[in-house]
Amino acid sequence: MSVSDGSPGLRYESHVAPVFRGVIPGVPEQIDVSIVMPCLNEADALRDCIIEASTALMDLGLVGEVLVVDNGSSDGSIGVAMAAGARVVEEAERGYGNACRRGLSEARGRFMVLGDADGTYDFTELPRFVTPLLNGADMVIGNRLNSSMETGAMPWLHRRVGNPLLTWVMNTLFLSSIGDAHCGLRSITRQSLLRLRLSAPGMEFASEFLIEALQNDVRIDQVPIRYRLRHGGRPKLRTFRDGWRHLGLLLSRWSKARRPSEDEKRGAALQSGVLGFSDLTGRGEPDADRIRL
Ligand SMILES: Nc1nc2c(ncn2[C@@H]2O[C@H](COP(=O)(O)OP(=O)(O)O)[C@@H](O)[C@H]2O)c(=O)[nH]1
């Protein structure tokens, strides 16, 4: 069902989408912005998030959709989402990363915005995530740590230890200068998204997304944002389990980036003229066939 609120250029779609996977290059970019909200039992906050996001889209004068990805919520989140005019996609595999990847693959916008459905992010700050993309940035990530944060919005351990520490590890390993690596409010152009290889199933998706962006020369802008108290529901983040998963992913991606594959070693050797044709083919060709690049 397509719902128009009568405002110029703005259309919301409200239906359970057919199942298909993968971002398909060449899909017509019919809308400007897709706001993707992963959701697991967020009925208390979801309606306000969708209304805030829709209003912000309207104020920007852009054509958009709000896409809620649900993982089998049992609190009526799907009904809330549909009643508020969102498009709903159901993902069978539990996990923040699975939900985000599914949402991004179904989204039809030229720009994608990812944000929690728990009321912590203020979607009226949408212009901060869209305007830089219009001005040439490939991706925008929020920073909750250097701006106004509601008291109690983030547990002390996350705010003062876990988040700064894991952000520092990422910056050290990947030579970046990200301010808040776990911020869940981010945007990216469809073109840039297509360059990322994303597969993390859980919360560590937030780190994977950034590492892929950093390694694919995606131009990242950072903006300070508000962070509010969760509006009902229970946090899904489990401090130690998810902290370890972030750290494990950072270290494994770093070690892969550091250790060249056999193919890369051969490539490097060819560049320096050390390898001959026989080394490449294993057919023992004479030295005269030595390949020089
Ligand atoms: N669809 C889906 N959404 C999830 C899952 N786990 C978390 N989320 C959603 O992802 C967002 C981030 O989770 P949240 O508990 O807020 O983590 P935090 O922001 O890191 O504390 C929220 O909107 C959750 O409802 C999941 O397994 N499936």
Ligand SMILES: [Mg+2]
């Ligand atoms: Mg959250």
